[in-house]
Amino acid sequence: MSGVKLTNVVKKYDSVQVIHGVNLEVDDGEFCVFVGPSGCGKSTLLRMIAGLEHTTGGKIEIGTHDVTHEDPANRGVAMVFQTYALYPHMTVEQNMGFGLKMNKSPKAETARKVAEAAAILKLEPYLDRKPKALSGGQRQRVAIGRAIVRGPEIFLFDEPLSNLDAELRVEMRVELARLHKELGTTMIYVTHDQVEAMTLADKIVVLRAGYIEQVGAPMDLYRDPDNVFVAGFIGSPAMNFLAGTVEGGRISVPGLGGRAIETSVALPAEGRAVTIGLRPQALQLSEGNSLKVDLVEQLGGVSYAYLTAATGERLVVEIKGDDDPKADSATSITFDSSTMLVFDAQTQQRLR
Template sequence: MTGVTLQKTIKRYGETQVIHGIDLEIKDGEFCVFVGPSGCGKSTLLRMIAGLEETSEGHIHIGARDVTRMDPSERGVAMVFQTYALYPHMTVEENMGFGLKMNGVPKAEIARKVHAASDILKLDNYLKRKPKALSGGQRQRVAIGRAIVRGPEVFLFDEPLSNLDAELRVEMRVEIARLHKEIGATMIYVTHDQVEAMTLADKIVVLRAGHIEQVGAPLELYRDPDNRFVAGFIGSPAMNFLNGTVVEGGIDVPGLGRRVTTQVKLPALGSAVVLGVRPEHLVVQMGQGGLKAELSEALGGVSYLHLDTPTGERIIVEERGDDRAAAGDIVDVTFEERRAMVFERDSGLRLR
């Protein structure tokens, strides 16, 4: 197995540039997740690594090889798509071994590799079935198995769980995490779902409009985002943001109706800033304040309380325990000063 390096990588369609000079190193054996909103360029970047999209400028290395102008078949990668792309007239065993068969690999070698992959993916009981007799999760495991038998240097996953229901998505996340641990391959995974990113990745690459916003381990991005975009994208529910103005001794936050003190180095008095606090860091004070609870989403062990502020900004509070607020209650919220983050209003950069 081996790593992947992108150097000043650019992609253009005609005069429209969609990937803007990406520099990125993915280490050998790392599970790297590209995450971001629709249209951010994450699938395009993955397809450039696979060779399915031409690289306009820059270089892509897989290990020591510059693969920028190589055909996909020469790059040593295997890709798993959102759609399973299985041959309906072939059995699971035939689907998994078809690529090797087309390359003239001996039957005994194909059988050995297919059964080894089947054992890893727990597909031994389904090898003689055809795709129509499988569930969505089983079909996706077959598609992953087809990639495994090729023995690639790098596995590429393009939103492979998007077509599965919620329960199967959780199951397949566990399967893919277990697979990575077992075979230790370099894996690059594209998703718009930040929960998948947080639970699977060794390294997350947050993309927006063809640019990298931040790269880091999941908890590093969660705890120490560089800007408002990353802070709002990583974490579920998203971070709460409230407009404020720098005043003597802190930040005046109209949405909370008070001044908030902070140890952050603030800009000049009168500067516009944004205060960010995560839902789990807020504490509800019952029977006081001036925030009205519009909705309480009770999910069992946790509830998400939606509060309206006088400025029209929405606050979400995570509540646990037995004593929880209900829709219609008038409450206040408090939080530890060290939990709050402050961002420049215009640029979105975090103040530290």
């Protein structure tokens, strides 16, 4: 097994630069997730590690080997794509063993490795079936099995669950977590879904416009984001943001009726604009009329109230229990100021 190290990695398409000097270390056996909005460069970075995209500048190392300009076949990686890319005329067994067959591995060895992968992925009953006779989740497991039989040092996943329905996505997340625990191999996984990132990752890499915004364990990013982008991207529902101004050593928030909030955070100069961040889970509804209730989502054990302030700013509040407000009614919120995050409105960076 091996880790991955990226040093000042750059990717350009002619004069357009899409990856900007990325530095990153993925430890041996770690499950690392690249997450970010569409177009942020996460799939490009993954394909550069795989060798499917040329690296314009910098260095990529797998284990102790510099593979920056190495052929994909010589990098010791196996990649699972968003599309299953299975051969429709082959059985599950043939699809899983095809790569080994092309490398002229002995038939007995191929059969053994396919059987081992099928056992891990619970595919033994389907080995004689063709892809058209499988569900979407089963097809994706076959694609993963094809990667397993190669015995790679690194597994690379490029949004492998995007084509599955919601129930299958949850099921496959559990399968992938179990697979990583069982194999102990380094895995790098690309997704735009922060729920997948939070539930699967040992380490999350948040990307935006070809730059790394922050790297850390899932709950570290949730509790201690460096900027507005990371704070808003990690967590479901997303963090609420309200504009404020520093006045008399406190933060005046027009969206909360001009309420002045005390904080232990080192605030900038008087009159400076700031942004406060509030998790939906940290808010409680209270008597008042500073906020209008637009909609209440009732999901069983939890509900979400969608509110609008007089300033037009929107908030989401998590409600546990049955005491849900009515749509079009007025309400207010309370919260412990220690749960509030404060950001500089101009730089978008966290104030601590």
